[in-house]
Amino acid sequence: MALNAVGFTLPVAILTAWVLARTRFPGRPVLNAVVHLPLVLPPVVTGWLLLILFGVRGPIGALLHDWFGIRLVFTTAGATLACAVMVFPVMVRSVRLSLEAADIGLEQAARTLGAGRLDRLVNITLPLASPGILVGAIVAYATCLGEFGAVITFAANIPGETQTLPLAIYAALQAPGGEAKAAQLSMVSLTLALIGLLASEWAGRRLNAALGR
Amino acid sequence: MNLAVELHHRFPAVQIAIEFSVPSPGIIVLFGPSGSGKSTVIAAAAGLLRPDHCRIAIGDEVLVDTQAGIWLPPERRRVGLVFQDSRLFPHMSVMNNLIFGLRRTGEREIGIDDVIDLLGIRNLLARRPNTLSGGECQRVAIGRALLRQPQLLLMDEPLASLDSARKAEIMPFLVGLKTMLKLPVLYVTHSLDELLQLADSVVLIDAGSVVAAGPVGEISARADLPLARRDDAGAVLVCRVAAHEAARQLTRLSCGPVTLWVPLADLPEGQDIRVRVPAREVILARADVDLSGDVLSLHNVLPGTVRAIAADPGHRASLVEVALGGGSVLARITPDAIARLALAPGTPVTALIKSMSVEILGLSRRGESWRAQP
Numbered sequence: 001m002a003l004n005a006v007g008f009t010l011p012v013a014i015l016t017a018w019v020l021a022r023t024r025f026p027g028r029p030v031l032n033a034v035v036h037l038p039l040v041l042p043p044v045v046t047g048w049l050l051l052i053l054f055g056v057r058g059p060i061g062a063l064l065h066d067w068f069g070i071r072l073v074f075t076t077a078g079a080t081l082a083c084a085v086m087v088f089p090v091m092v093r094s095v096r097l098s099l100e101a102a103d104i105g106l107e108q109a110a111r112t113l114g115a116g117r118l119d120r121l122v123n124i125t126l127p128l129a130s131p132g133i134l135v136g137a138i139v140a141y142a143t144c145l146g147e148f149g150a151v152i153t154f155a156a157n158i159p160g161e162t163q164t165l166p167l168a169i170y171a172a173l174q175a176p177g178g179e180a181k182a183a184q185l186s187m188v189s190l191t192l193a194l195i196g197l198l199a200s201e202w203a204g205r206r207l208n209a210a211l212g213r
Numbered sequence: 214m215n216l217a218v219e220l221h222h223r224f225p226a227v228q229i230a231i232e233f234s235v236p237s238p239g240i241i242v243l244f245g246p247s248g249s250g251k252s253t254v255i256a257a258a259a260g261l262l263r264p265d266h267c268r269i270a271i272g273d274e275v276l277v278d279t280q281a282g283i284w285l286p287p288e289r290r291r292v293g294l295v296f297q298d299s300r301l302f303p304h305m306s307v308m309n310n311l312i313f314g315l316r317r318t319g320e321r322e323i324g325i326d327d328v329i330d331l332l333g334i335r336n337l338l339a340r341r342p343n344t345l346s347g348g349e350c351q352r353v354a355i356g357r358a359l360l361r362q363p364q365l366l367l368m369d370e371p372l373a374s375l376d377s378a379r380k381a382e383i384m385p386f387l388v389g390l391k392t393m394l395k396l397p398v399l400y401v402t403h404s405l406d407e408l409l410q411l412a413d414s415v416v417l418i419d420a421g422s423v424v425a426a427g428p429v430g431e432i433s434a435r436a437d438l439p440l441a442r443r444d445d446a447g448a449v450l451v452c453r454v455a456a457h458e459a460a461r462q463l464t465r466l467s468c469g470p471v472t473l474w475v476p477l478a479d480l481p482e483g484q485d486i487r488v489r490v491p492a493r494e495v496i497l498a499r500a501d502v503d504l505s506g507d508v509l510s511l512h513n514v515l516p517g518t519v520r521a522i523a524a525d526p527g528h529r530a531s532l533v534e535v536a537l538g539g540g541s542v543l544a545r546i547t548p549d550a551i552a553r554l555a556l557a558p559g560t561p562v563t564a565l566i567k568s569m570s571v572e573i574l575g576l577s578r579r580g581e582s583w584r585a586q587p
Contacts, residue, residue, distance in 0.1 A: 109300040114317030
């Protein structure tokens, strides 16, 4: 679920970050604010907004349900969507920072050598920004595993379907005698977080070395 | 064929109105102070800046003409650009950097092996840019721009970020480039040394307009230009190594009908070279005095005619341009001397130049031999 959330969000996040970093248009501050909303809103509010939009009676949810028979609320797909929305700003920020750090002079050089817009994005900009993109993805993955508020509001807490680690820990703590299980799950969470951070550090270093920095 | 450039653009602070037409192929040096508009010409030619009006043509072939609606984005122009900071792609090997432009064009006039040999970068091909020295980076950047198969090569202060040792290392490659290229090169610099060594034509630019344009020999000898009022002013003569006289420890150079003697130089006979005659080293004598025979210690006694005289208040001196028939020299002498010799434009004079004061350009001080031309 977390992998799906990151996988689906990444291309959109890269595109959004590129738009924010490299283009100027009137609605840019608004787009910037909307992208960052999930970061500052209480996650429960984000979940509630998703419920309104993607619920079976919601404007988008109704369309999906009636035309394609897709139901997002209280399903794994729904939990994935909630996760994706929550990690989106984290990824956009990270990708945007690395895009802005990528030397625009190199793109100019590529331009004079005959590379069009897409060619430059694929062969120059993205490789140069790849450390930031990768680190963003790994951090997003780890954040996803720990998502609580938006998931419980939008997709509920269904073991094996929409239950994220913190949800399981919370459920274990609510049940009598669940402390041992909660402790186990917390250790798992701790380990995953640590692995995620170390992996992002290592991958970032390797990529930077490959880029000759 | 000529390279003709017209450029008009209004910046908030300065108005650019640059027009010149110079022979092509050849290296055209755009020379002038910072902010004078040199780099604007480069940016417009590359398409990175769209000026109010711009027309660039090589012979009959129009590259750019805003009035006729011919304006291509940089990626669709056949123009190579070498930046001051080489801007190699750090995530690619030298080889992949070199062929980046080549892979994006169908033309194959300039061969990859020729470029690699010309620039001496064969042993660098597998390396990453971050392992190269500044001079090596710049050589690769030049190769990359050449392999774009440009109709026009643009070089924006390519040596400005290098120290003098690196400059000396790369200069022979640039001189070699001159002989190989069959295209015009617009070369921006504010180094007089680069101008003297590389320029076929010079375009002097100041405050957004052209002060003078012409062959390097002509521009460097003009008495009325700012170049002549520099401490190191001196005319450039393009000559050929005619013969060595080992017994006398002298080398004879011929610049058209003019013969110049210089101390024995380690150069192959028949080679084309450039020499600089510093203005402060030239003595003028009245033409009606016989100076032939062994009456003087100096070797170069050259008959000529005064073409122009200009004041040089900074040196409390006057500058006299003397036409020799095969080029011109510039003499910096006192106003008193001009009065005593009654010099005026048209006066026949004899220019006296010590063989020791003639500087052979491109020959390093250690006396290393001039790099053999391909």
